[in-house]
Amino acid sequence: MAEPVAPTRSPGRPPRLQDVAELAGVSLGAASRILRGDCGNFSEHTSERVLAAAATLGWRRNLLVSGMQTGRTRTVGVVIPPYDSFWIGVLAGIHERLGEADYLPITVWLGDLDHMPHFEADAKRGMQLMNRLLDRRVDGLILWPPFGLAYYQHARELQDRTVPVAMIDYHSTAAICDAVTTDEAAATAEVARHLHGLGHRHVAYISSREVASQSWAIERRRGLEAACRSVGVRLVVSKLNEAGDDAGDVARALLRSQPRPTAIVTATDHEARDVYRAAAEAGLSIPGDLSVVGFADLDFAPGMTPPLTTVRQRAGEIGVTAAGMLLARIESPLRDGHYQDVRVTADLVVRQSTAPAPA
Amino acid sequence: MAEPVAPTRSPGRPPRLQDVAELAGVSLGAASRILRGDCGNFSEHTSERVLAAAATLGWRRNLLVSGMQTGRTRTVGVVIPPYDSFWIGVLAGIHERLGEADYLPITVWLGDLDHMPHFEADAKRGMQLMNRLLDRRVDGLILWPPFGLAYYQHARELQDRTVPVAMIDYHSTAAICDAVTTDEAAATAEVARHLHGLGHRHVAYISSREVASQSWAIERRRGLEAACRSVGVRLVVSKLNEAGDDAGDVARALLRSQPRPTAIVTATDHEARDVYRAAAEAGLSIPGDLSVVGFADLDFAPGMTPPLTTVRQRAGEIGVTAAGMLLARIESPLRDGHYQDVRVTADLVVRQSTAPAPA
DNA sequence: CTGAAAGCGCTTACAG
DNA sequence: CTGAAAGCGCTTACAG
Structure with a gap:
């Protein structure tokens, strides 16, 4: 690929349909119909002339106009x-x-x-x-x-x-x-089963801000509550504050609580990161002392130390x-x-x- | 925030300027000018009536039309x-x-x-x-x-x-x-100075694919070459293949080479990740046995183990x-x-x- | 200070 | 099979 050259600015405006019609020797209406594929009843000869003219002039549909006319952009x-x-x-x-x-x-x-x-x-x-x-x-x-x-x-x-x-x-x-x-219900059920299978009986969940627009947060929390109940796992829920910026504090508090949960599930992988940090501060090792499950499988999840178990959402x-x-x-x-x-x-x-x- | 209600679909089409003009009792042209702020010479009374009418009807400019008219979208x-x-x-x-x-x-x-x-x-x-x-x-x-x-x-x-x-x-x-x-020259100079200051004298650089469109890759490599030369660091350059998918292989080869470089700089943080992997395979510890410098400061860089030294581009x-x-x-x-x-x-x-x- | 008219670049019934 | 004409929703000289 050689260095391209700056184009010599051609003086004209973009070609109009009018120009195409003239070059092809047909009316404006005919050109319009043919170029939109509505060529129902035009002779092949005519169609070809119009298509060729459009190609020669480099004409392209002005979508602003058709948007205005048809109401569809x-x-x-x-x-x-x-x-x-x-x-x-x-x-x-x-x-x-x-x-x-x-x-x-x-x-x-x-x-x-x-x-x-x-x-x-x-x-x-x-x-x-x-x-x-x-x-x-x-x-x-x-x-x-x-x-x-x-x-x-x-x-x-x-x-x-x-x-x-x-x-x-x-x-x-x-x-x-x-x-x-x-599908929050199915996803949280999988999480509950996974933790139960590993022998966890006392799990904490850090929910997100549960404002009205975050219906997923509410569903996710409720799903996990129901799933834990049904497999026989005790679940303690904490919710983030209005600003949603206190996941670290919540995690630290959880790790100080007695009895300490053996696993923490978080609303998203973002909060799981905060849990990792809090665990490190508290001298707890993951997963030895504490299991952690995130949600979303964000790009950083596999690179965490240790790599995060999480629920992959199919974005x-x-x-x-x-x-x-x-x-x-x-x-x-x-x-x-x-x-x-x-x-x-x-x-x-x-x-x-x-x-x-x-x- | 209560659950909102589905809006009862109003039957009409969006209001046109015509409607506004009629409601205000002025001509189309007058309404157009006033609403575009070109109200130079209209009485305040008239302006206000038009503005009020537009607000009442919920009229908004159709940018498709003005785009078509003015040539600016x-x-x-x-x-x-x-x-x-x-x-x-x-x-x-x-x-x-x-x-x-x-x-x-x-x-x-x-x-x-x-x-x-x-x-x-x-x-x-x-x-x-x-x-x-x-x-x-x-x-x-x-x-x-x-x-x-x-x-x-x-x-x-x-x-x-x-x-x-x-x-x-x-x-x-x-x-x-x-x-x-x-500013590749300044950035790579900083990298060279940093490594030189740490006593590195034998450094390897993994460049990207150096195709014509990737001029940054060429500049970055040349910048680092010049900078290393000027501070007195020996630099060995490897380039990725056409597909750009062999950073892992390149890293492994570098770590087997004799004498082994004491530091590796990579074209971007992506390749730095591959170097981390290769080092782990080779049983080398970072930064004890090998220093690594990335480029870009992508979101995963601070979360790597150990956190990656890199050049933050101001995206x-x-x-x-x-x-x-x-x-x-x-x-x-x-x-x-x-x-x-x-x-x-x-x-x-x-x-x-x-x-x-x-x- | 304001209006009637032409025009932007097309599309679309409606005639022939 | 094709063209002349009205129209989409505005903007903009040009008159008055």
Whole structure:
């Protein structure tokens, strides 16, 4: 590959359909129909001339115009935080599925890999972001739950601009839109069985902030409670504070409690990291003195010391599914009340942070 | 936050400007001007009535239309692989800067956190992706180098559709577009000084694939060569194969070589991981027997055992800078040949993978 | 200070 | 089988 040369800026504007039609010697309307494949009744000769003319001039459809005319932009707004590898995986799945269908996602990011945005603090900004998407006439929206809830709360103010929505990781009893969630019940049952099988009878769970938009957190905790009860494991639950920033403190407190749990399960791998740190401070070895189970299988989990046993959420599949559901909804909008609610399997990945309970 | 209710679908279409004008009792043109802030010569009374009418109806500008009319969509195409935390950071910076300017990035992803795309294999697909962006009339493009090169190589076929481009991590001697790169010379000099100070005199460097689009890889290797020469450290360079997948083999070979280097520097933190593995296999301890320096400071670097000494690239700043340059170029297009070439500082982060050279 | 009219680049009934 | 015309929802000279 040789160094390319800066292109000599060609003076003209992009070619218009008019130019193509003239070059091919047909009317504007004919050219339009032929180029959209609606060539039903044109002679092959004509079709070919038009196609050739378009190729010669380098003409390409102006999607802004067709968007305006047809009301469809083949574009989907996505509001999701690029917070960790789970969400990046979801985003990748969305891009993959939408790309196949020749749709383009338009993503609005908040925060980054270091900072999970705390949406509750700033619902107004959320609406601004969604409006920027709606102003571009996206055909649908894939939303992170805090935005999803804001969207529906402001549905009135949105007036006639509402579009189909798919939410990720939010399960609503009120069925307000299509949703994809992880099968929390099955996943937590696997965790409970795994720990029980290793002889653990006294387990602690560090839950996340359990705010309304985090329905997964509530489901995950309840799932684990039910599963532990059914296999006969005692479970002590702690919840993080409103800010969700005290996992370290919670872990330290747990490790000082008497009797000390022989295993700790955390809402996500993030908190498992804090447990590792607290255990090191307390001079406890993992998994010798303490077993740890995370959730999500984030990218750093296999590299932890020891590698973390965790539940792998299928991020890509979740993204693909959400995009697919939204696409279906865009095609056939609104059969009210028949929203889909898909559960995606998660898989327990046993690594070295779990071992038989100390005697 | 109570469970929201599904909105009763309002029957109408979104309000048009016409509706606003009628409600306010002014002409279409007047309403248009007032709502775009071009209210130069309208009575305050009139302005207020129009604004009120728009608010009442929930009218919002249709950006497809203004895009078509003005030729500006306030949208930027971004083609970048979400491959690791460096690129995610770049993406976050782009979103931040573009958002401030009320522009929206439209990103086309290839690959995901697990798979770095190998673009060279599929330039045709690359052009397709860029065309999908151009068809939506993006005002500019921020490109990953392999795409940037393809873009300029196909500039002819793009005809009059070219838009301003900013490239990340590509430095061209031919100055074909604005570019942001890391200050490789300064960064590698810091690495050389650090190792020299610890007494290392025989160092190995594992370079990346040095294909044309990876100009950073070439610069990084040359920078380190020059820096080592100037401080008096012997440097042995190995390059990865075309596929870039043999870092483990290269590391193992290096550790068997005689005399064995006392330190290994790698093109990125990814290869440093392979070195850790190879060292473990060979029964060598880091940093006791071998010091290791990575590059990028990816998210997993601080969590490695031992935590990796590496050069932190300022991903967010790189993204912000690229977006800013592109925005400037969109405002005042094309003062040919005066492309900017910004170097962003990188910072050596000393952790526990480097120590004095064994005697 | 404000309105009527042409136009952005297409699509889509409707005629022939 | 193909063309002339109206229209999508606005913006923007150009008149008054």
